[in-house]
Amino acid sequence: MRTFVLAMAAVAAIGLPPGASAEDSPATRRSLRGLPGVGLYVHPLGADAEALGLSADRLERLLRARLDAADIPVLDADEQQRTPGRPGLSLHVAALRLENGELLYSVHLDLKQWVALLGGMSAALETPLTAPATTWSPDYRMGISPSEDALADIMAATREMTDQFIGAYWRANPLKRPIP
16 A cells, blocks of 8 residues: 555656647547658656666667667658648656655657647737647556666567557558558
């Protein structure tokens, strides 16, 4: 019971990324249709995550390698800005060391795109209002791991979520898939 209470308090302390309301479903996969690729963004990590040997660069290299292997283009910042919707995969990893030495962690990956708001117009410019929105996301991965297992568990969760994106991308774009 004490571990559960600690875990719930820790979840509140490390927080979860805001605005992640999309899911991986046939409806949200439609938002992937026609994407020429995605940009990548890894949120800054906290001290407990970095103490494991994690870094934003390491996580970005993992994402990039998996997308490259799946023939999904990774857009640089200029390409992403020129792409309609400015699609970008965003990875948020948080970790908190508990009193017993274990680590509570959360991993979340989502696809954000700029969307036009229906009925929203900028009076000054007479143009549609746009805002970033989460258009696709798998479930969060959360867990408590012994310190010696936490890095492997976080990396495995990141790989699984990236692979889920890859599968969703190719289900939404079957005709674009290169022939092996």
